Amino acid sequence: MAEDGRNFESSLPDYMSEPSGNLLELTGISKRFPGVLALDNVDFDLRHGEVHVLFGENGAGKSTLINVIAGTFSPDQGRFLYQGRERRHLTPHQARVMGISPVFQEFSLVPEMTVGENLFLGRERARFSFLNKRAMSSKAREVIAELGFNLDPARKVVTLSRAHQQMVEIAKALLTDVRLLILDEPTASLTEAETIKLFALIDRLRAQGVGIIYVSHRMGEIKQIADRISVLRDGRKIATVMADAISDTELVELMAGRKIDVLFPQVDHRPAETLLEVSNLTLASGIVRDVSFHARAGEITGIAGLVGCGKSELIRAVFGLVPIAAGTVRLFGKETTSFDPASMLRAGVCYFPSDRVAEGLALARPIRENVSMAALDLPGFARGQLLRRNEERQTVQDIVDRLRLRPAQIEPAVGRLSGGNRQKVVLGRGLARDIKVFLFDEPTVGIDVGAKLEIYELMKTLLEMGAAIILVSSELPEVLHLSNRVYVMHHAQMVAELTGAQINEQAVLACFFRDENQTAPARQAAPVPAGATVA
Amino acid sequence: MTSAALGASPAAKGGAAALGRALRHVGFLPALLIVLIVLLVLFEPRFMGMFNVFNVLRNSSALMIVASGQMLVLVVGGFDLSVGAVIALTSVVTAKVMAVMLEASPDEIPMAIAAGIAAGMACGFITGLINGACVALLRISPFMVTLGTSSIATGVALLLTNGIPVYGMPDTFVKDFGRAIWFGLPMPVYVSLFILVLVWVMQRQTTVGRYIHAIGGNVQAAMVSGVNTNFYLILAYTLCGMLASLTSLLLTARLGSGQATMSGNLMLESIAAGVIAGVSLRGGVGRVEMVALSALFLSILTNAMNLLKINSKIQTIFMGVIVVAAVALDQLAKRRTRDARES
Ligand SMILES: Nc1ncnc2c1ncn2[C@@H]1O[C@H](COP(=O)(O)OP(=O)(O)OP(=O)(O)O)[C@@H](O)[C@H]1O
Numbered sequence: 001m002a003e004d005g006r007n008f009e010s011s012l013p014d015y016m017s018e019p020s021g022n023l024l025e026l027t028g029i030s031k032r033f034p035g036v037l038a039l040d041n042v043d044f045d046l047r048h049g050e051v052h053v054l055f056g057e058n059g060a061g062k063s064t065l066i067n068v069i070a071g072t073f074s075p076d077q078g079r080f081l082y083q084g085r086e087r088r089h090l091t092p093h094q095a096r097v098m099g100i101s102p103v104f105q106e107f108s109l110v111p112e113m114t115v116g117e118n119l120f121l122g123r124e125r126a127r128f129s130f131l132n133k134r135a136m137s138s139k140a141r142e143v144i145a146e147l148g149f150n151l152d153p154a155r156k157v158v159t160l161s162r163a164h165q166q167m168v169e170i171a172k173a174l175l176t177d178v179r180l181l182i183l184d185e186p187t188a189s190l191t192e193a194e195t196i197k198l199f200a201l202i203d204r205l206r207a208q209g210v211g212i213i214y215v216s217h218r219m220g221e222i223k224q225i226a227d228r229i230s231v232l233r234d235g236r237k238i239a240t241v242m243a244d245a246i247s248d249t250e251l252v253e254l255m256a257g258r259k260i261d262v263l264f265p266q267v268d269h270r271p272a273e274t275l276l277e278v279s280n281l282t283l284a285s286g287i288v289r290d291v292s293f294h295a296r297a298g299e300i301t302g303i304a305g306l307v308g309c310g311k312s313e314l315i316r317a318v319f320g321l322v323p324i325a326a327g328t329v330r331l332f333g334k335e336t337t338s339f340d341p342a343s344m345l346r347a348g349v350c351y352f353p354s355d356r357v358a359e360g361l362a363l364a365r366p367i368r369e370n371v372s373m374a375a376l377d378l379p380g381f382a383r384g385q386l387l388r389r390n391e392e393r394q395t396v397q398d399i400v401d402r403l404r405l406r407p408a409q410i411e412p413a414v415g416r417l418s419g420g421n422r423q424k425v426v427l428g429r430g431l432a433r434d435i436k437v438f439l440f441d442e443p444t445v446g447i448d449v450g451a452k453l454e455i456y457e458l459m460k461t462l463l464e465m466g467a468a469i470i471l472v473s474s475e476l477p478e479v480l481h482l483s484n485r486v487y488v489m490h491h492a493q494m495v496a497e498l499t500g501a502q503i504n505e506q507a508v509l510a511c512f513f514r515d516e517n518q519t520a521p522a523r524q525a526a527p528v529p530a531g532a533t534v535a
Numbered sequence: 536m537t538s539a540a541l542g543a544s545p546a547a548k549g550g551a552a553a554l555g556r557a558l559r560h561v562g563f564l565p566a567l568l569i570v571l572i573v574l575l576v577l578f579e580p581r582f583m584g585m586f587n588v589f590n591v592l593r594n595s596s597a598l599m600i601v602a603s604g605q606m607l608v609l610v611v612g613g614f615d616l617s618v619g620a621v622i623a624l625t626s627v628v629t630a631k632v633m634a635v636m637l638e639a640s641p642d643e644i645p646m647a648i649a650a651g652i653a654a655g656m657a658c659g660f661i662t663g664l665i666n667g668a669c670v671a672l673l674r675i676s677p678f679m680v681t682l683g684t685s686s687i688a689t690g691v692a693l694l695l696t697n698g699i700p701v702y703g704m705p706d707t708f709v710k711d712f713g714r715a716i717w718f719g720l721p722m723p724v725y726v727s728l729f730i731l732v733l734v735w736v737m738q739r740q741t742t743v744g745r746y747i748h749a750i751g752g753n754v755q756a757a758m759v760s761g762v763n764t765n766f767y768l769i770l771a772y773t774l775c776g777m778l779a780s781l782t783s784l785l786l787t788a789r790l791g792s793g794q795a796t797m798s799g800n801l802m803l804e805s806i807a808a809g810v811i812a813g814v815s816l817r818g819g820v821g822r823v824e825m826v827a828l829s830a831l832f833l834s835i836l837t838n839a840m841n842l843l844k845i846n847s848k849i850q851t852i853f854m855g856v857i858v859v860a861a862v863a864l865d866q867l868a869k870r871r872t873r874d875a876r877e878s
């Protein structure tokens with residue numbers, strides 16, 4: 001963003017000469033939604049050239065605060081000072097003009113429009129409202145190239161993966177002069193390589209004096225980039241601390257208001273009979289080729305791999321969501337013939353999607369209905385076609401309590417929940433029926449540290465009840481800590497199965513990067529990393 | 536000889552493939568249109584008659600204008616059931632105003648015409664504004680709002696006329712405008728071409744078009760990107776209403792009287808034209824050039840049915856079947872692309 005940097009310095013001499021002044025200063029901000037006080041008298045400030053992390057549980061109010069800063073929500077109360085001047089009745093448009101660029105948690109892209117059109121949405125290059133398409137497409141290419149993202153400006157956004165859509169969001173925020181950049185969980189769907197690019201970019205912007213607000217639930221990256229950290233809990237700001245003066249456990253304690261001393265529970269695996277066995281599976285799309293693996297009751301089977309390696313597609317295929325070209329799936333020892341979600345659910349297999357908004361949830365419907373949706377054919381919920389409302393309410397309330405949903409109510413529409421709490425609702429659905437095989441696809445994307453632990457504990461309980469759990473995750477520590485066996489997928493194939501002491505970061509990473517230096521056909525000949533067996 | 540036969544077969548195959556590719560590129564609709572025209576030219580001599588061609592051109596021009604307005608509303612994710620009623624109301628009001636003005640001062644013909652046109656256009660403008668404001672500001676569903684305004688406009692039109700046609704418009708308006716032939720073609724053809732070009736430019740080349748598509752594609756995204764979504768929603772409905780009024784002016788000028796039963800099937804046909812042209816009922820997608828083609832297609836189809844003396848009640852049924860079939864095809868295509876994308 002060298003060019004933006006120049007513009008930025010020339011256009012803003014007023015505060016460059018006075019770098020001690022704050023870029024943004026919020027005092028006593030409150031915001032109420034029907035039934036919840038999402039922000040309660042929050043003070044927040046942002047300096048030039050700093051990365052200020054917002055940290056807090058799901059539903060703590062982080063996204064709400066960001067929306068206030070970006071002008072999407074107007075606060076009910078409070079003072080909003082930006083560049084030393086008070087701003088009232090801010091609109092998203094004014095905010096962008098003033099250099100506030102948000103990257104939202106739930107994407108703000110128009111699916112049927114191209115990447116380029118989305119980048120310029122709301123600030124097209126135009127003269128008398130006639131579009132200057134040439135200028136826009138060259139600027140789009142320039143920005144994308146500068147970011148080092150692999151994006152084609154002419155592609156429609158619907159055709160992109162989540163990771164690529166995230167890149168479009170980031171590029172959109174950086175298109176014009178940015179003075180205050182907001183990133184709400186940007187790495188949740190980025191690959192390792194793009195995360196590194198993003199962090200390099202953040203460093204460059206910081207050096208240019210841009211203020212950055214960063215939301216994340218990942219301790220590792222918070223430590224890596226934060227200058228200061230503000231902790232929110234139940235809409236209140238608990239503390240603002242210097243990032244290098246606080247330990248992980250202290251931070252988590254501030255966030256949760258209670259002591260959480262382990263990030264991963266100790267899981268006792270007691271492998272028993274094989275419940276799911278997949279042999280030589282190839283998908284019609286070719287995203288997965290000739291993959292075999294099995295999962296046993298009483299253990300967590302991890303599948304690790306980079307974003308886009310086919311690991312999600314693999315379990316989606318097992319659940320009957322994507323067509324299979326070849327190979328067999330054996331459930332409880334019997335070969336499966338009907339691949340569709342309804343039969344799978346009846347057989348006792350449940351899949352938890354990673355994209356909760358697109359395929360997981362009916363946003364306008366209450367939590368209760370979303371949780372019981374997949375279980376309405378059970379006698380516990382319905383007698384014939386008649387719903388048993390009381391039993392439904394009771395069961396769902398239990399599940400909601402077990403998942404510690406915030407707020408712990410079952411009637412609000414799911415659309416009013418924070419990002420992480422929506423994910424919990426998706427998980428709650430699997431608890432509503434008698435399930436033996438759990439397929440988790442990135443179960444903790446966007447979930448706060450405390451809730452993650454709860455989800456891990458939940459998996460533990462499920463294991464004790466004799467379930468088989470398959471955990472697909474791009475978050476390596478999660479897979480490594482929780483799994484009894486770890487399969488590694490790379491470029492559509494299973495490249496390794498790790499057990500016991502072999503399960504460590506080096507071994508997995510070695511599988512990813514092994515053929516980066518070699519050509520694909522030479523893979524068999526490539527040296528097997530220490531502790532890995534080629535499956 | 537064998538070599539010649541061998542040579543011919545790949546060429547034929549190549550030709551078929553090229554045809555397939557071309558079809559996919561231009562789409563199903565132009566192909567269908569050409570087939571329909573060729574069949575009619577071959578088997579129905581009356582189709583190419585001067586009188587019939589003019590008739591088809593006039594009808595399709597009217598439909599093209601309403602349908603391009605309807606398309607704007609479909610693209611923002613709504614629909615407008617009131618265009619038929621607006622056409623009726625505009626017709627009655629225009630004729631009434633002209634007649635009254637002319638009676639008051641028989642010499643001020645241009646004045647009467649101008650006032651009539653202005654009053655007629657105002658009908659569409661106001662109805663569209665109300666539709667848009669209710670949808671954007673009060674967040675009422677487009678279905679209910681336009682159903683309501685449709686009923687209101689029809690009621691007003693009937694009240695003004697008691698169902699009797701309004702006569703007394705200046706002769707020049709009818710003869711020199713409504714039934715005029717410019718450079719060998721009926722006048723409405725030029726008006727509709729002008730409107731199509733205008734809408735095309737707006738859609739493709741201006742921020743207005745960009746925003747209308749963005750709102751239909753994802754309102755939330757448009758809003759947080761700083762687009763004034765309410766304004767563009769209202770604009771889309773208002774333009775739709777005004778284009779309906781314009782259509783009505785053309786029809787009224789041609790008929791020579793204002794009629795509360797003017798619109799016929801135009802409301803349903805305008806939505807049908809949009810759907811057949813691939814305008815998504817979920818919003819965000821639609822191209823005016825395709826809408827124009829499908830309006831032409833529908834007009835020719837209706838004309839063919841008339842020439843074949845198919846009962847008008849059967850025609851109405853047939854039109855309904857076509858609409859449902861087009862929507863179903865649209866859904867199927869959606870599902871297929873989605874499956875292709877997922878796999
Ligand atoms: N549009 C809305 N209508 C009603 N309530 C809302 C709305 N948006 C958020 N809330 C509520 O406000 C509170 C704060 O939500 P917010 O999205 O800010 O949480 P968050 O800290 O970003 O959580 P997460 O880490 O899960 O993204 C939650 O209780 C949520 O249910």
Ligand SMILES: [Mg+2]
Nearest residue numbers: 062063105419
């Ligand atoms: Mg959030």
